[in-house]
Amino acid sequence: MTGVPPGKTEMGRIDLHTHSTASDGTDAPGAIVEKAAALGLLAVSVTDHDTVSGVEEAMTAGRRLGIEVVPGIEVSSDYRDNNIHILGYFIDVRAPALRPVLDWVKTEREERNKKITAMFVADGFDMPLEELKREYPASVLGRPHMAEYLMRKGYTNSVKEGFDKYLGEGKPYYLPKRRISIARAVEVILAAGGVPVLAHPLQYRYPRNEVVEMIEYTMGLGIRALECYYSEHTPEEQEWLLSQAERYGLGVSGGSDYHGTRKTHISLGTGMGGMAVPYSVLENLKARRG
Numbered sequence: 001m002t003g004v005p006p007g008k009t010e011m012g013r014i015d016l017h018t019h020s021t022a023s024d025g026t027d028a029p030g031a032i033v034e035k036a037a038a039l040g041l042l043a044v045s046v047t048d049h050d051t052v053s054g055v056e057e058a059m060t061a062g063r064r065l066g067i068e069v070v071p072g073i074e075v076s077s078d079y080r081d082n083n084i085h086i087l088g089y090f091i092d093v094r095a096p097a098l099r100p101v102l103d104w105v106k107t108e109r110e111e112r113n114k115k116i117t118a119m120f121v122a123d124g125f126d127m128p129l130e131e132l133k134r135e136y137p138a139s140v141l142g143r144p145h146m147a148e149y150l151m152r153k154g155y156t157n158s159v160k161e162g163f164d165k166y167l168g169e170g171k172p173y174y175l176p177k178r179r180i181s182i183a184r185a186v187e188v189i190l191a192a193g194g195v196p197v198l199a200h201p202l203q204y205r206y207p208r209n210e211v212v213e214m215i216e217y218t219m220g221l222g223i224r225a226l227e228c229y230y231s232e233h234t235p236e237e238q239e240w241l242l243s244q245a246e247r248y249g250l251g252v253s254g255g256s257d258y259h260g261t262r263k264t265h266i267s268l269g270t271g272m273g274g275m276a277v278p279y280s281v282l283e284n285l286k287a288r289r290g
């Protein structure tokens with residue numbers, strides 16, 4: 001058992017899905033932990049897209065503030081030509097198994113950023129890659145930053161317009177990004193000592209029977225839990241996922257997918273207002289380590 005005081009398991013709240021400036025969030029990792037502590041959350045995980053570069057700062061802030069910080073990551077992977085996210089908890093961020101994969105993803109992204117900005121520059125937009133890097137020195141640059149930059153330069157009126165007109169899938173400045181397979185994503189998280197979790201299983205717009213297929217397939221790969229609590233889940237969706245987890249003997253996870261001001265409708269800890277992830281979720285995940 002953990003050293004959790006009585007009552008904490010039932011009453012305490014946690015948030016195991018957040019993004020910092022290390023990927024596409026707007027709060028520094030330490031700031032997320034500070035906000036979580038101020039909200040009275042018992043635990044928080046910073047789960048940046050394809051990077052663990054914010055984890056150490058988050059852990060240090062956690063020790064200083066006396067709030068539990070779970071090392072995490074959210075890996076983008078390919079399943080049936082869709083971008084499926086695998087969360088990894090309790091990973092050893094220094095594990096040698098992580099490096100080649102994260103380095104490959106980083107290189108892929110850098111190549112794509114180079115190509116996309118070159119396309120804009122060729123068409124007369126003032127958006128050189130160097131300028132973007134200067135604007136977002138600590139971030140893993142991607143389309144959200146480009147959309148924001150286009151707005152700040154007056155080319156668009158909103159981030160959404162940047163995606164709708166230029167950067168979204170099928171738009172003139174969209175380029176696909178190669179992804180690792182879902183099998184590799186799970187394998188790498190396991191190799192780094194982590195617990196792999198299927199992120200927001202209902203956000204991929206599959207009909208329920210195909211969600212079940214995905215659950216069964218990823219279970220075969222070694223997934224250990226489903227993200228049942230999530231900002232955008234309806235109560236019915238949450239119940240359905242909890243029942244699937246139980247049916248398959250899988251663990252449960254949950255978090256808001258907080259991105260700071262880049263997703264203004266999502267609040268840390270409570271999502272769109274109604275999300276409440278009990279501390280017992282984390283205890284159960286811990287029991288599924290190793």
Ligand code: AMP
Nearest residue numbers: 024141142143144159160163164168177
């Ligand atoms: P990237 O990894 O560079 O392809 O960017 C992906 C991110 O862009 C996602 O995590 C979303 O947060 C964001 N994004 C994708 N499509 C849209 C859209 N239509 N409107 C706003 N944000 C989007």
Ligand code: FE
Nearest residue numbers: 019024049259
């Ligand atoms: Fe994101």
Ligand code: FE
Nearest residue numbers: 074085199200
């Ligand atoms: Fe995700």
Ligand code: ZN
Nearest residue numbers: 017019074257
């Ligand atoms: Zn996320």
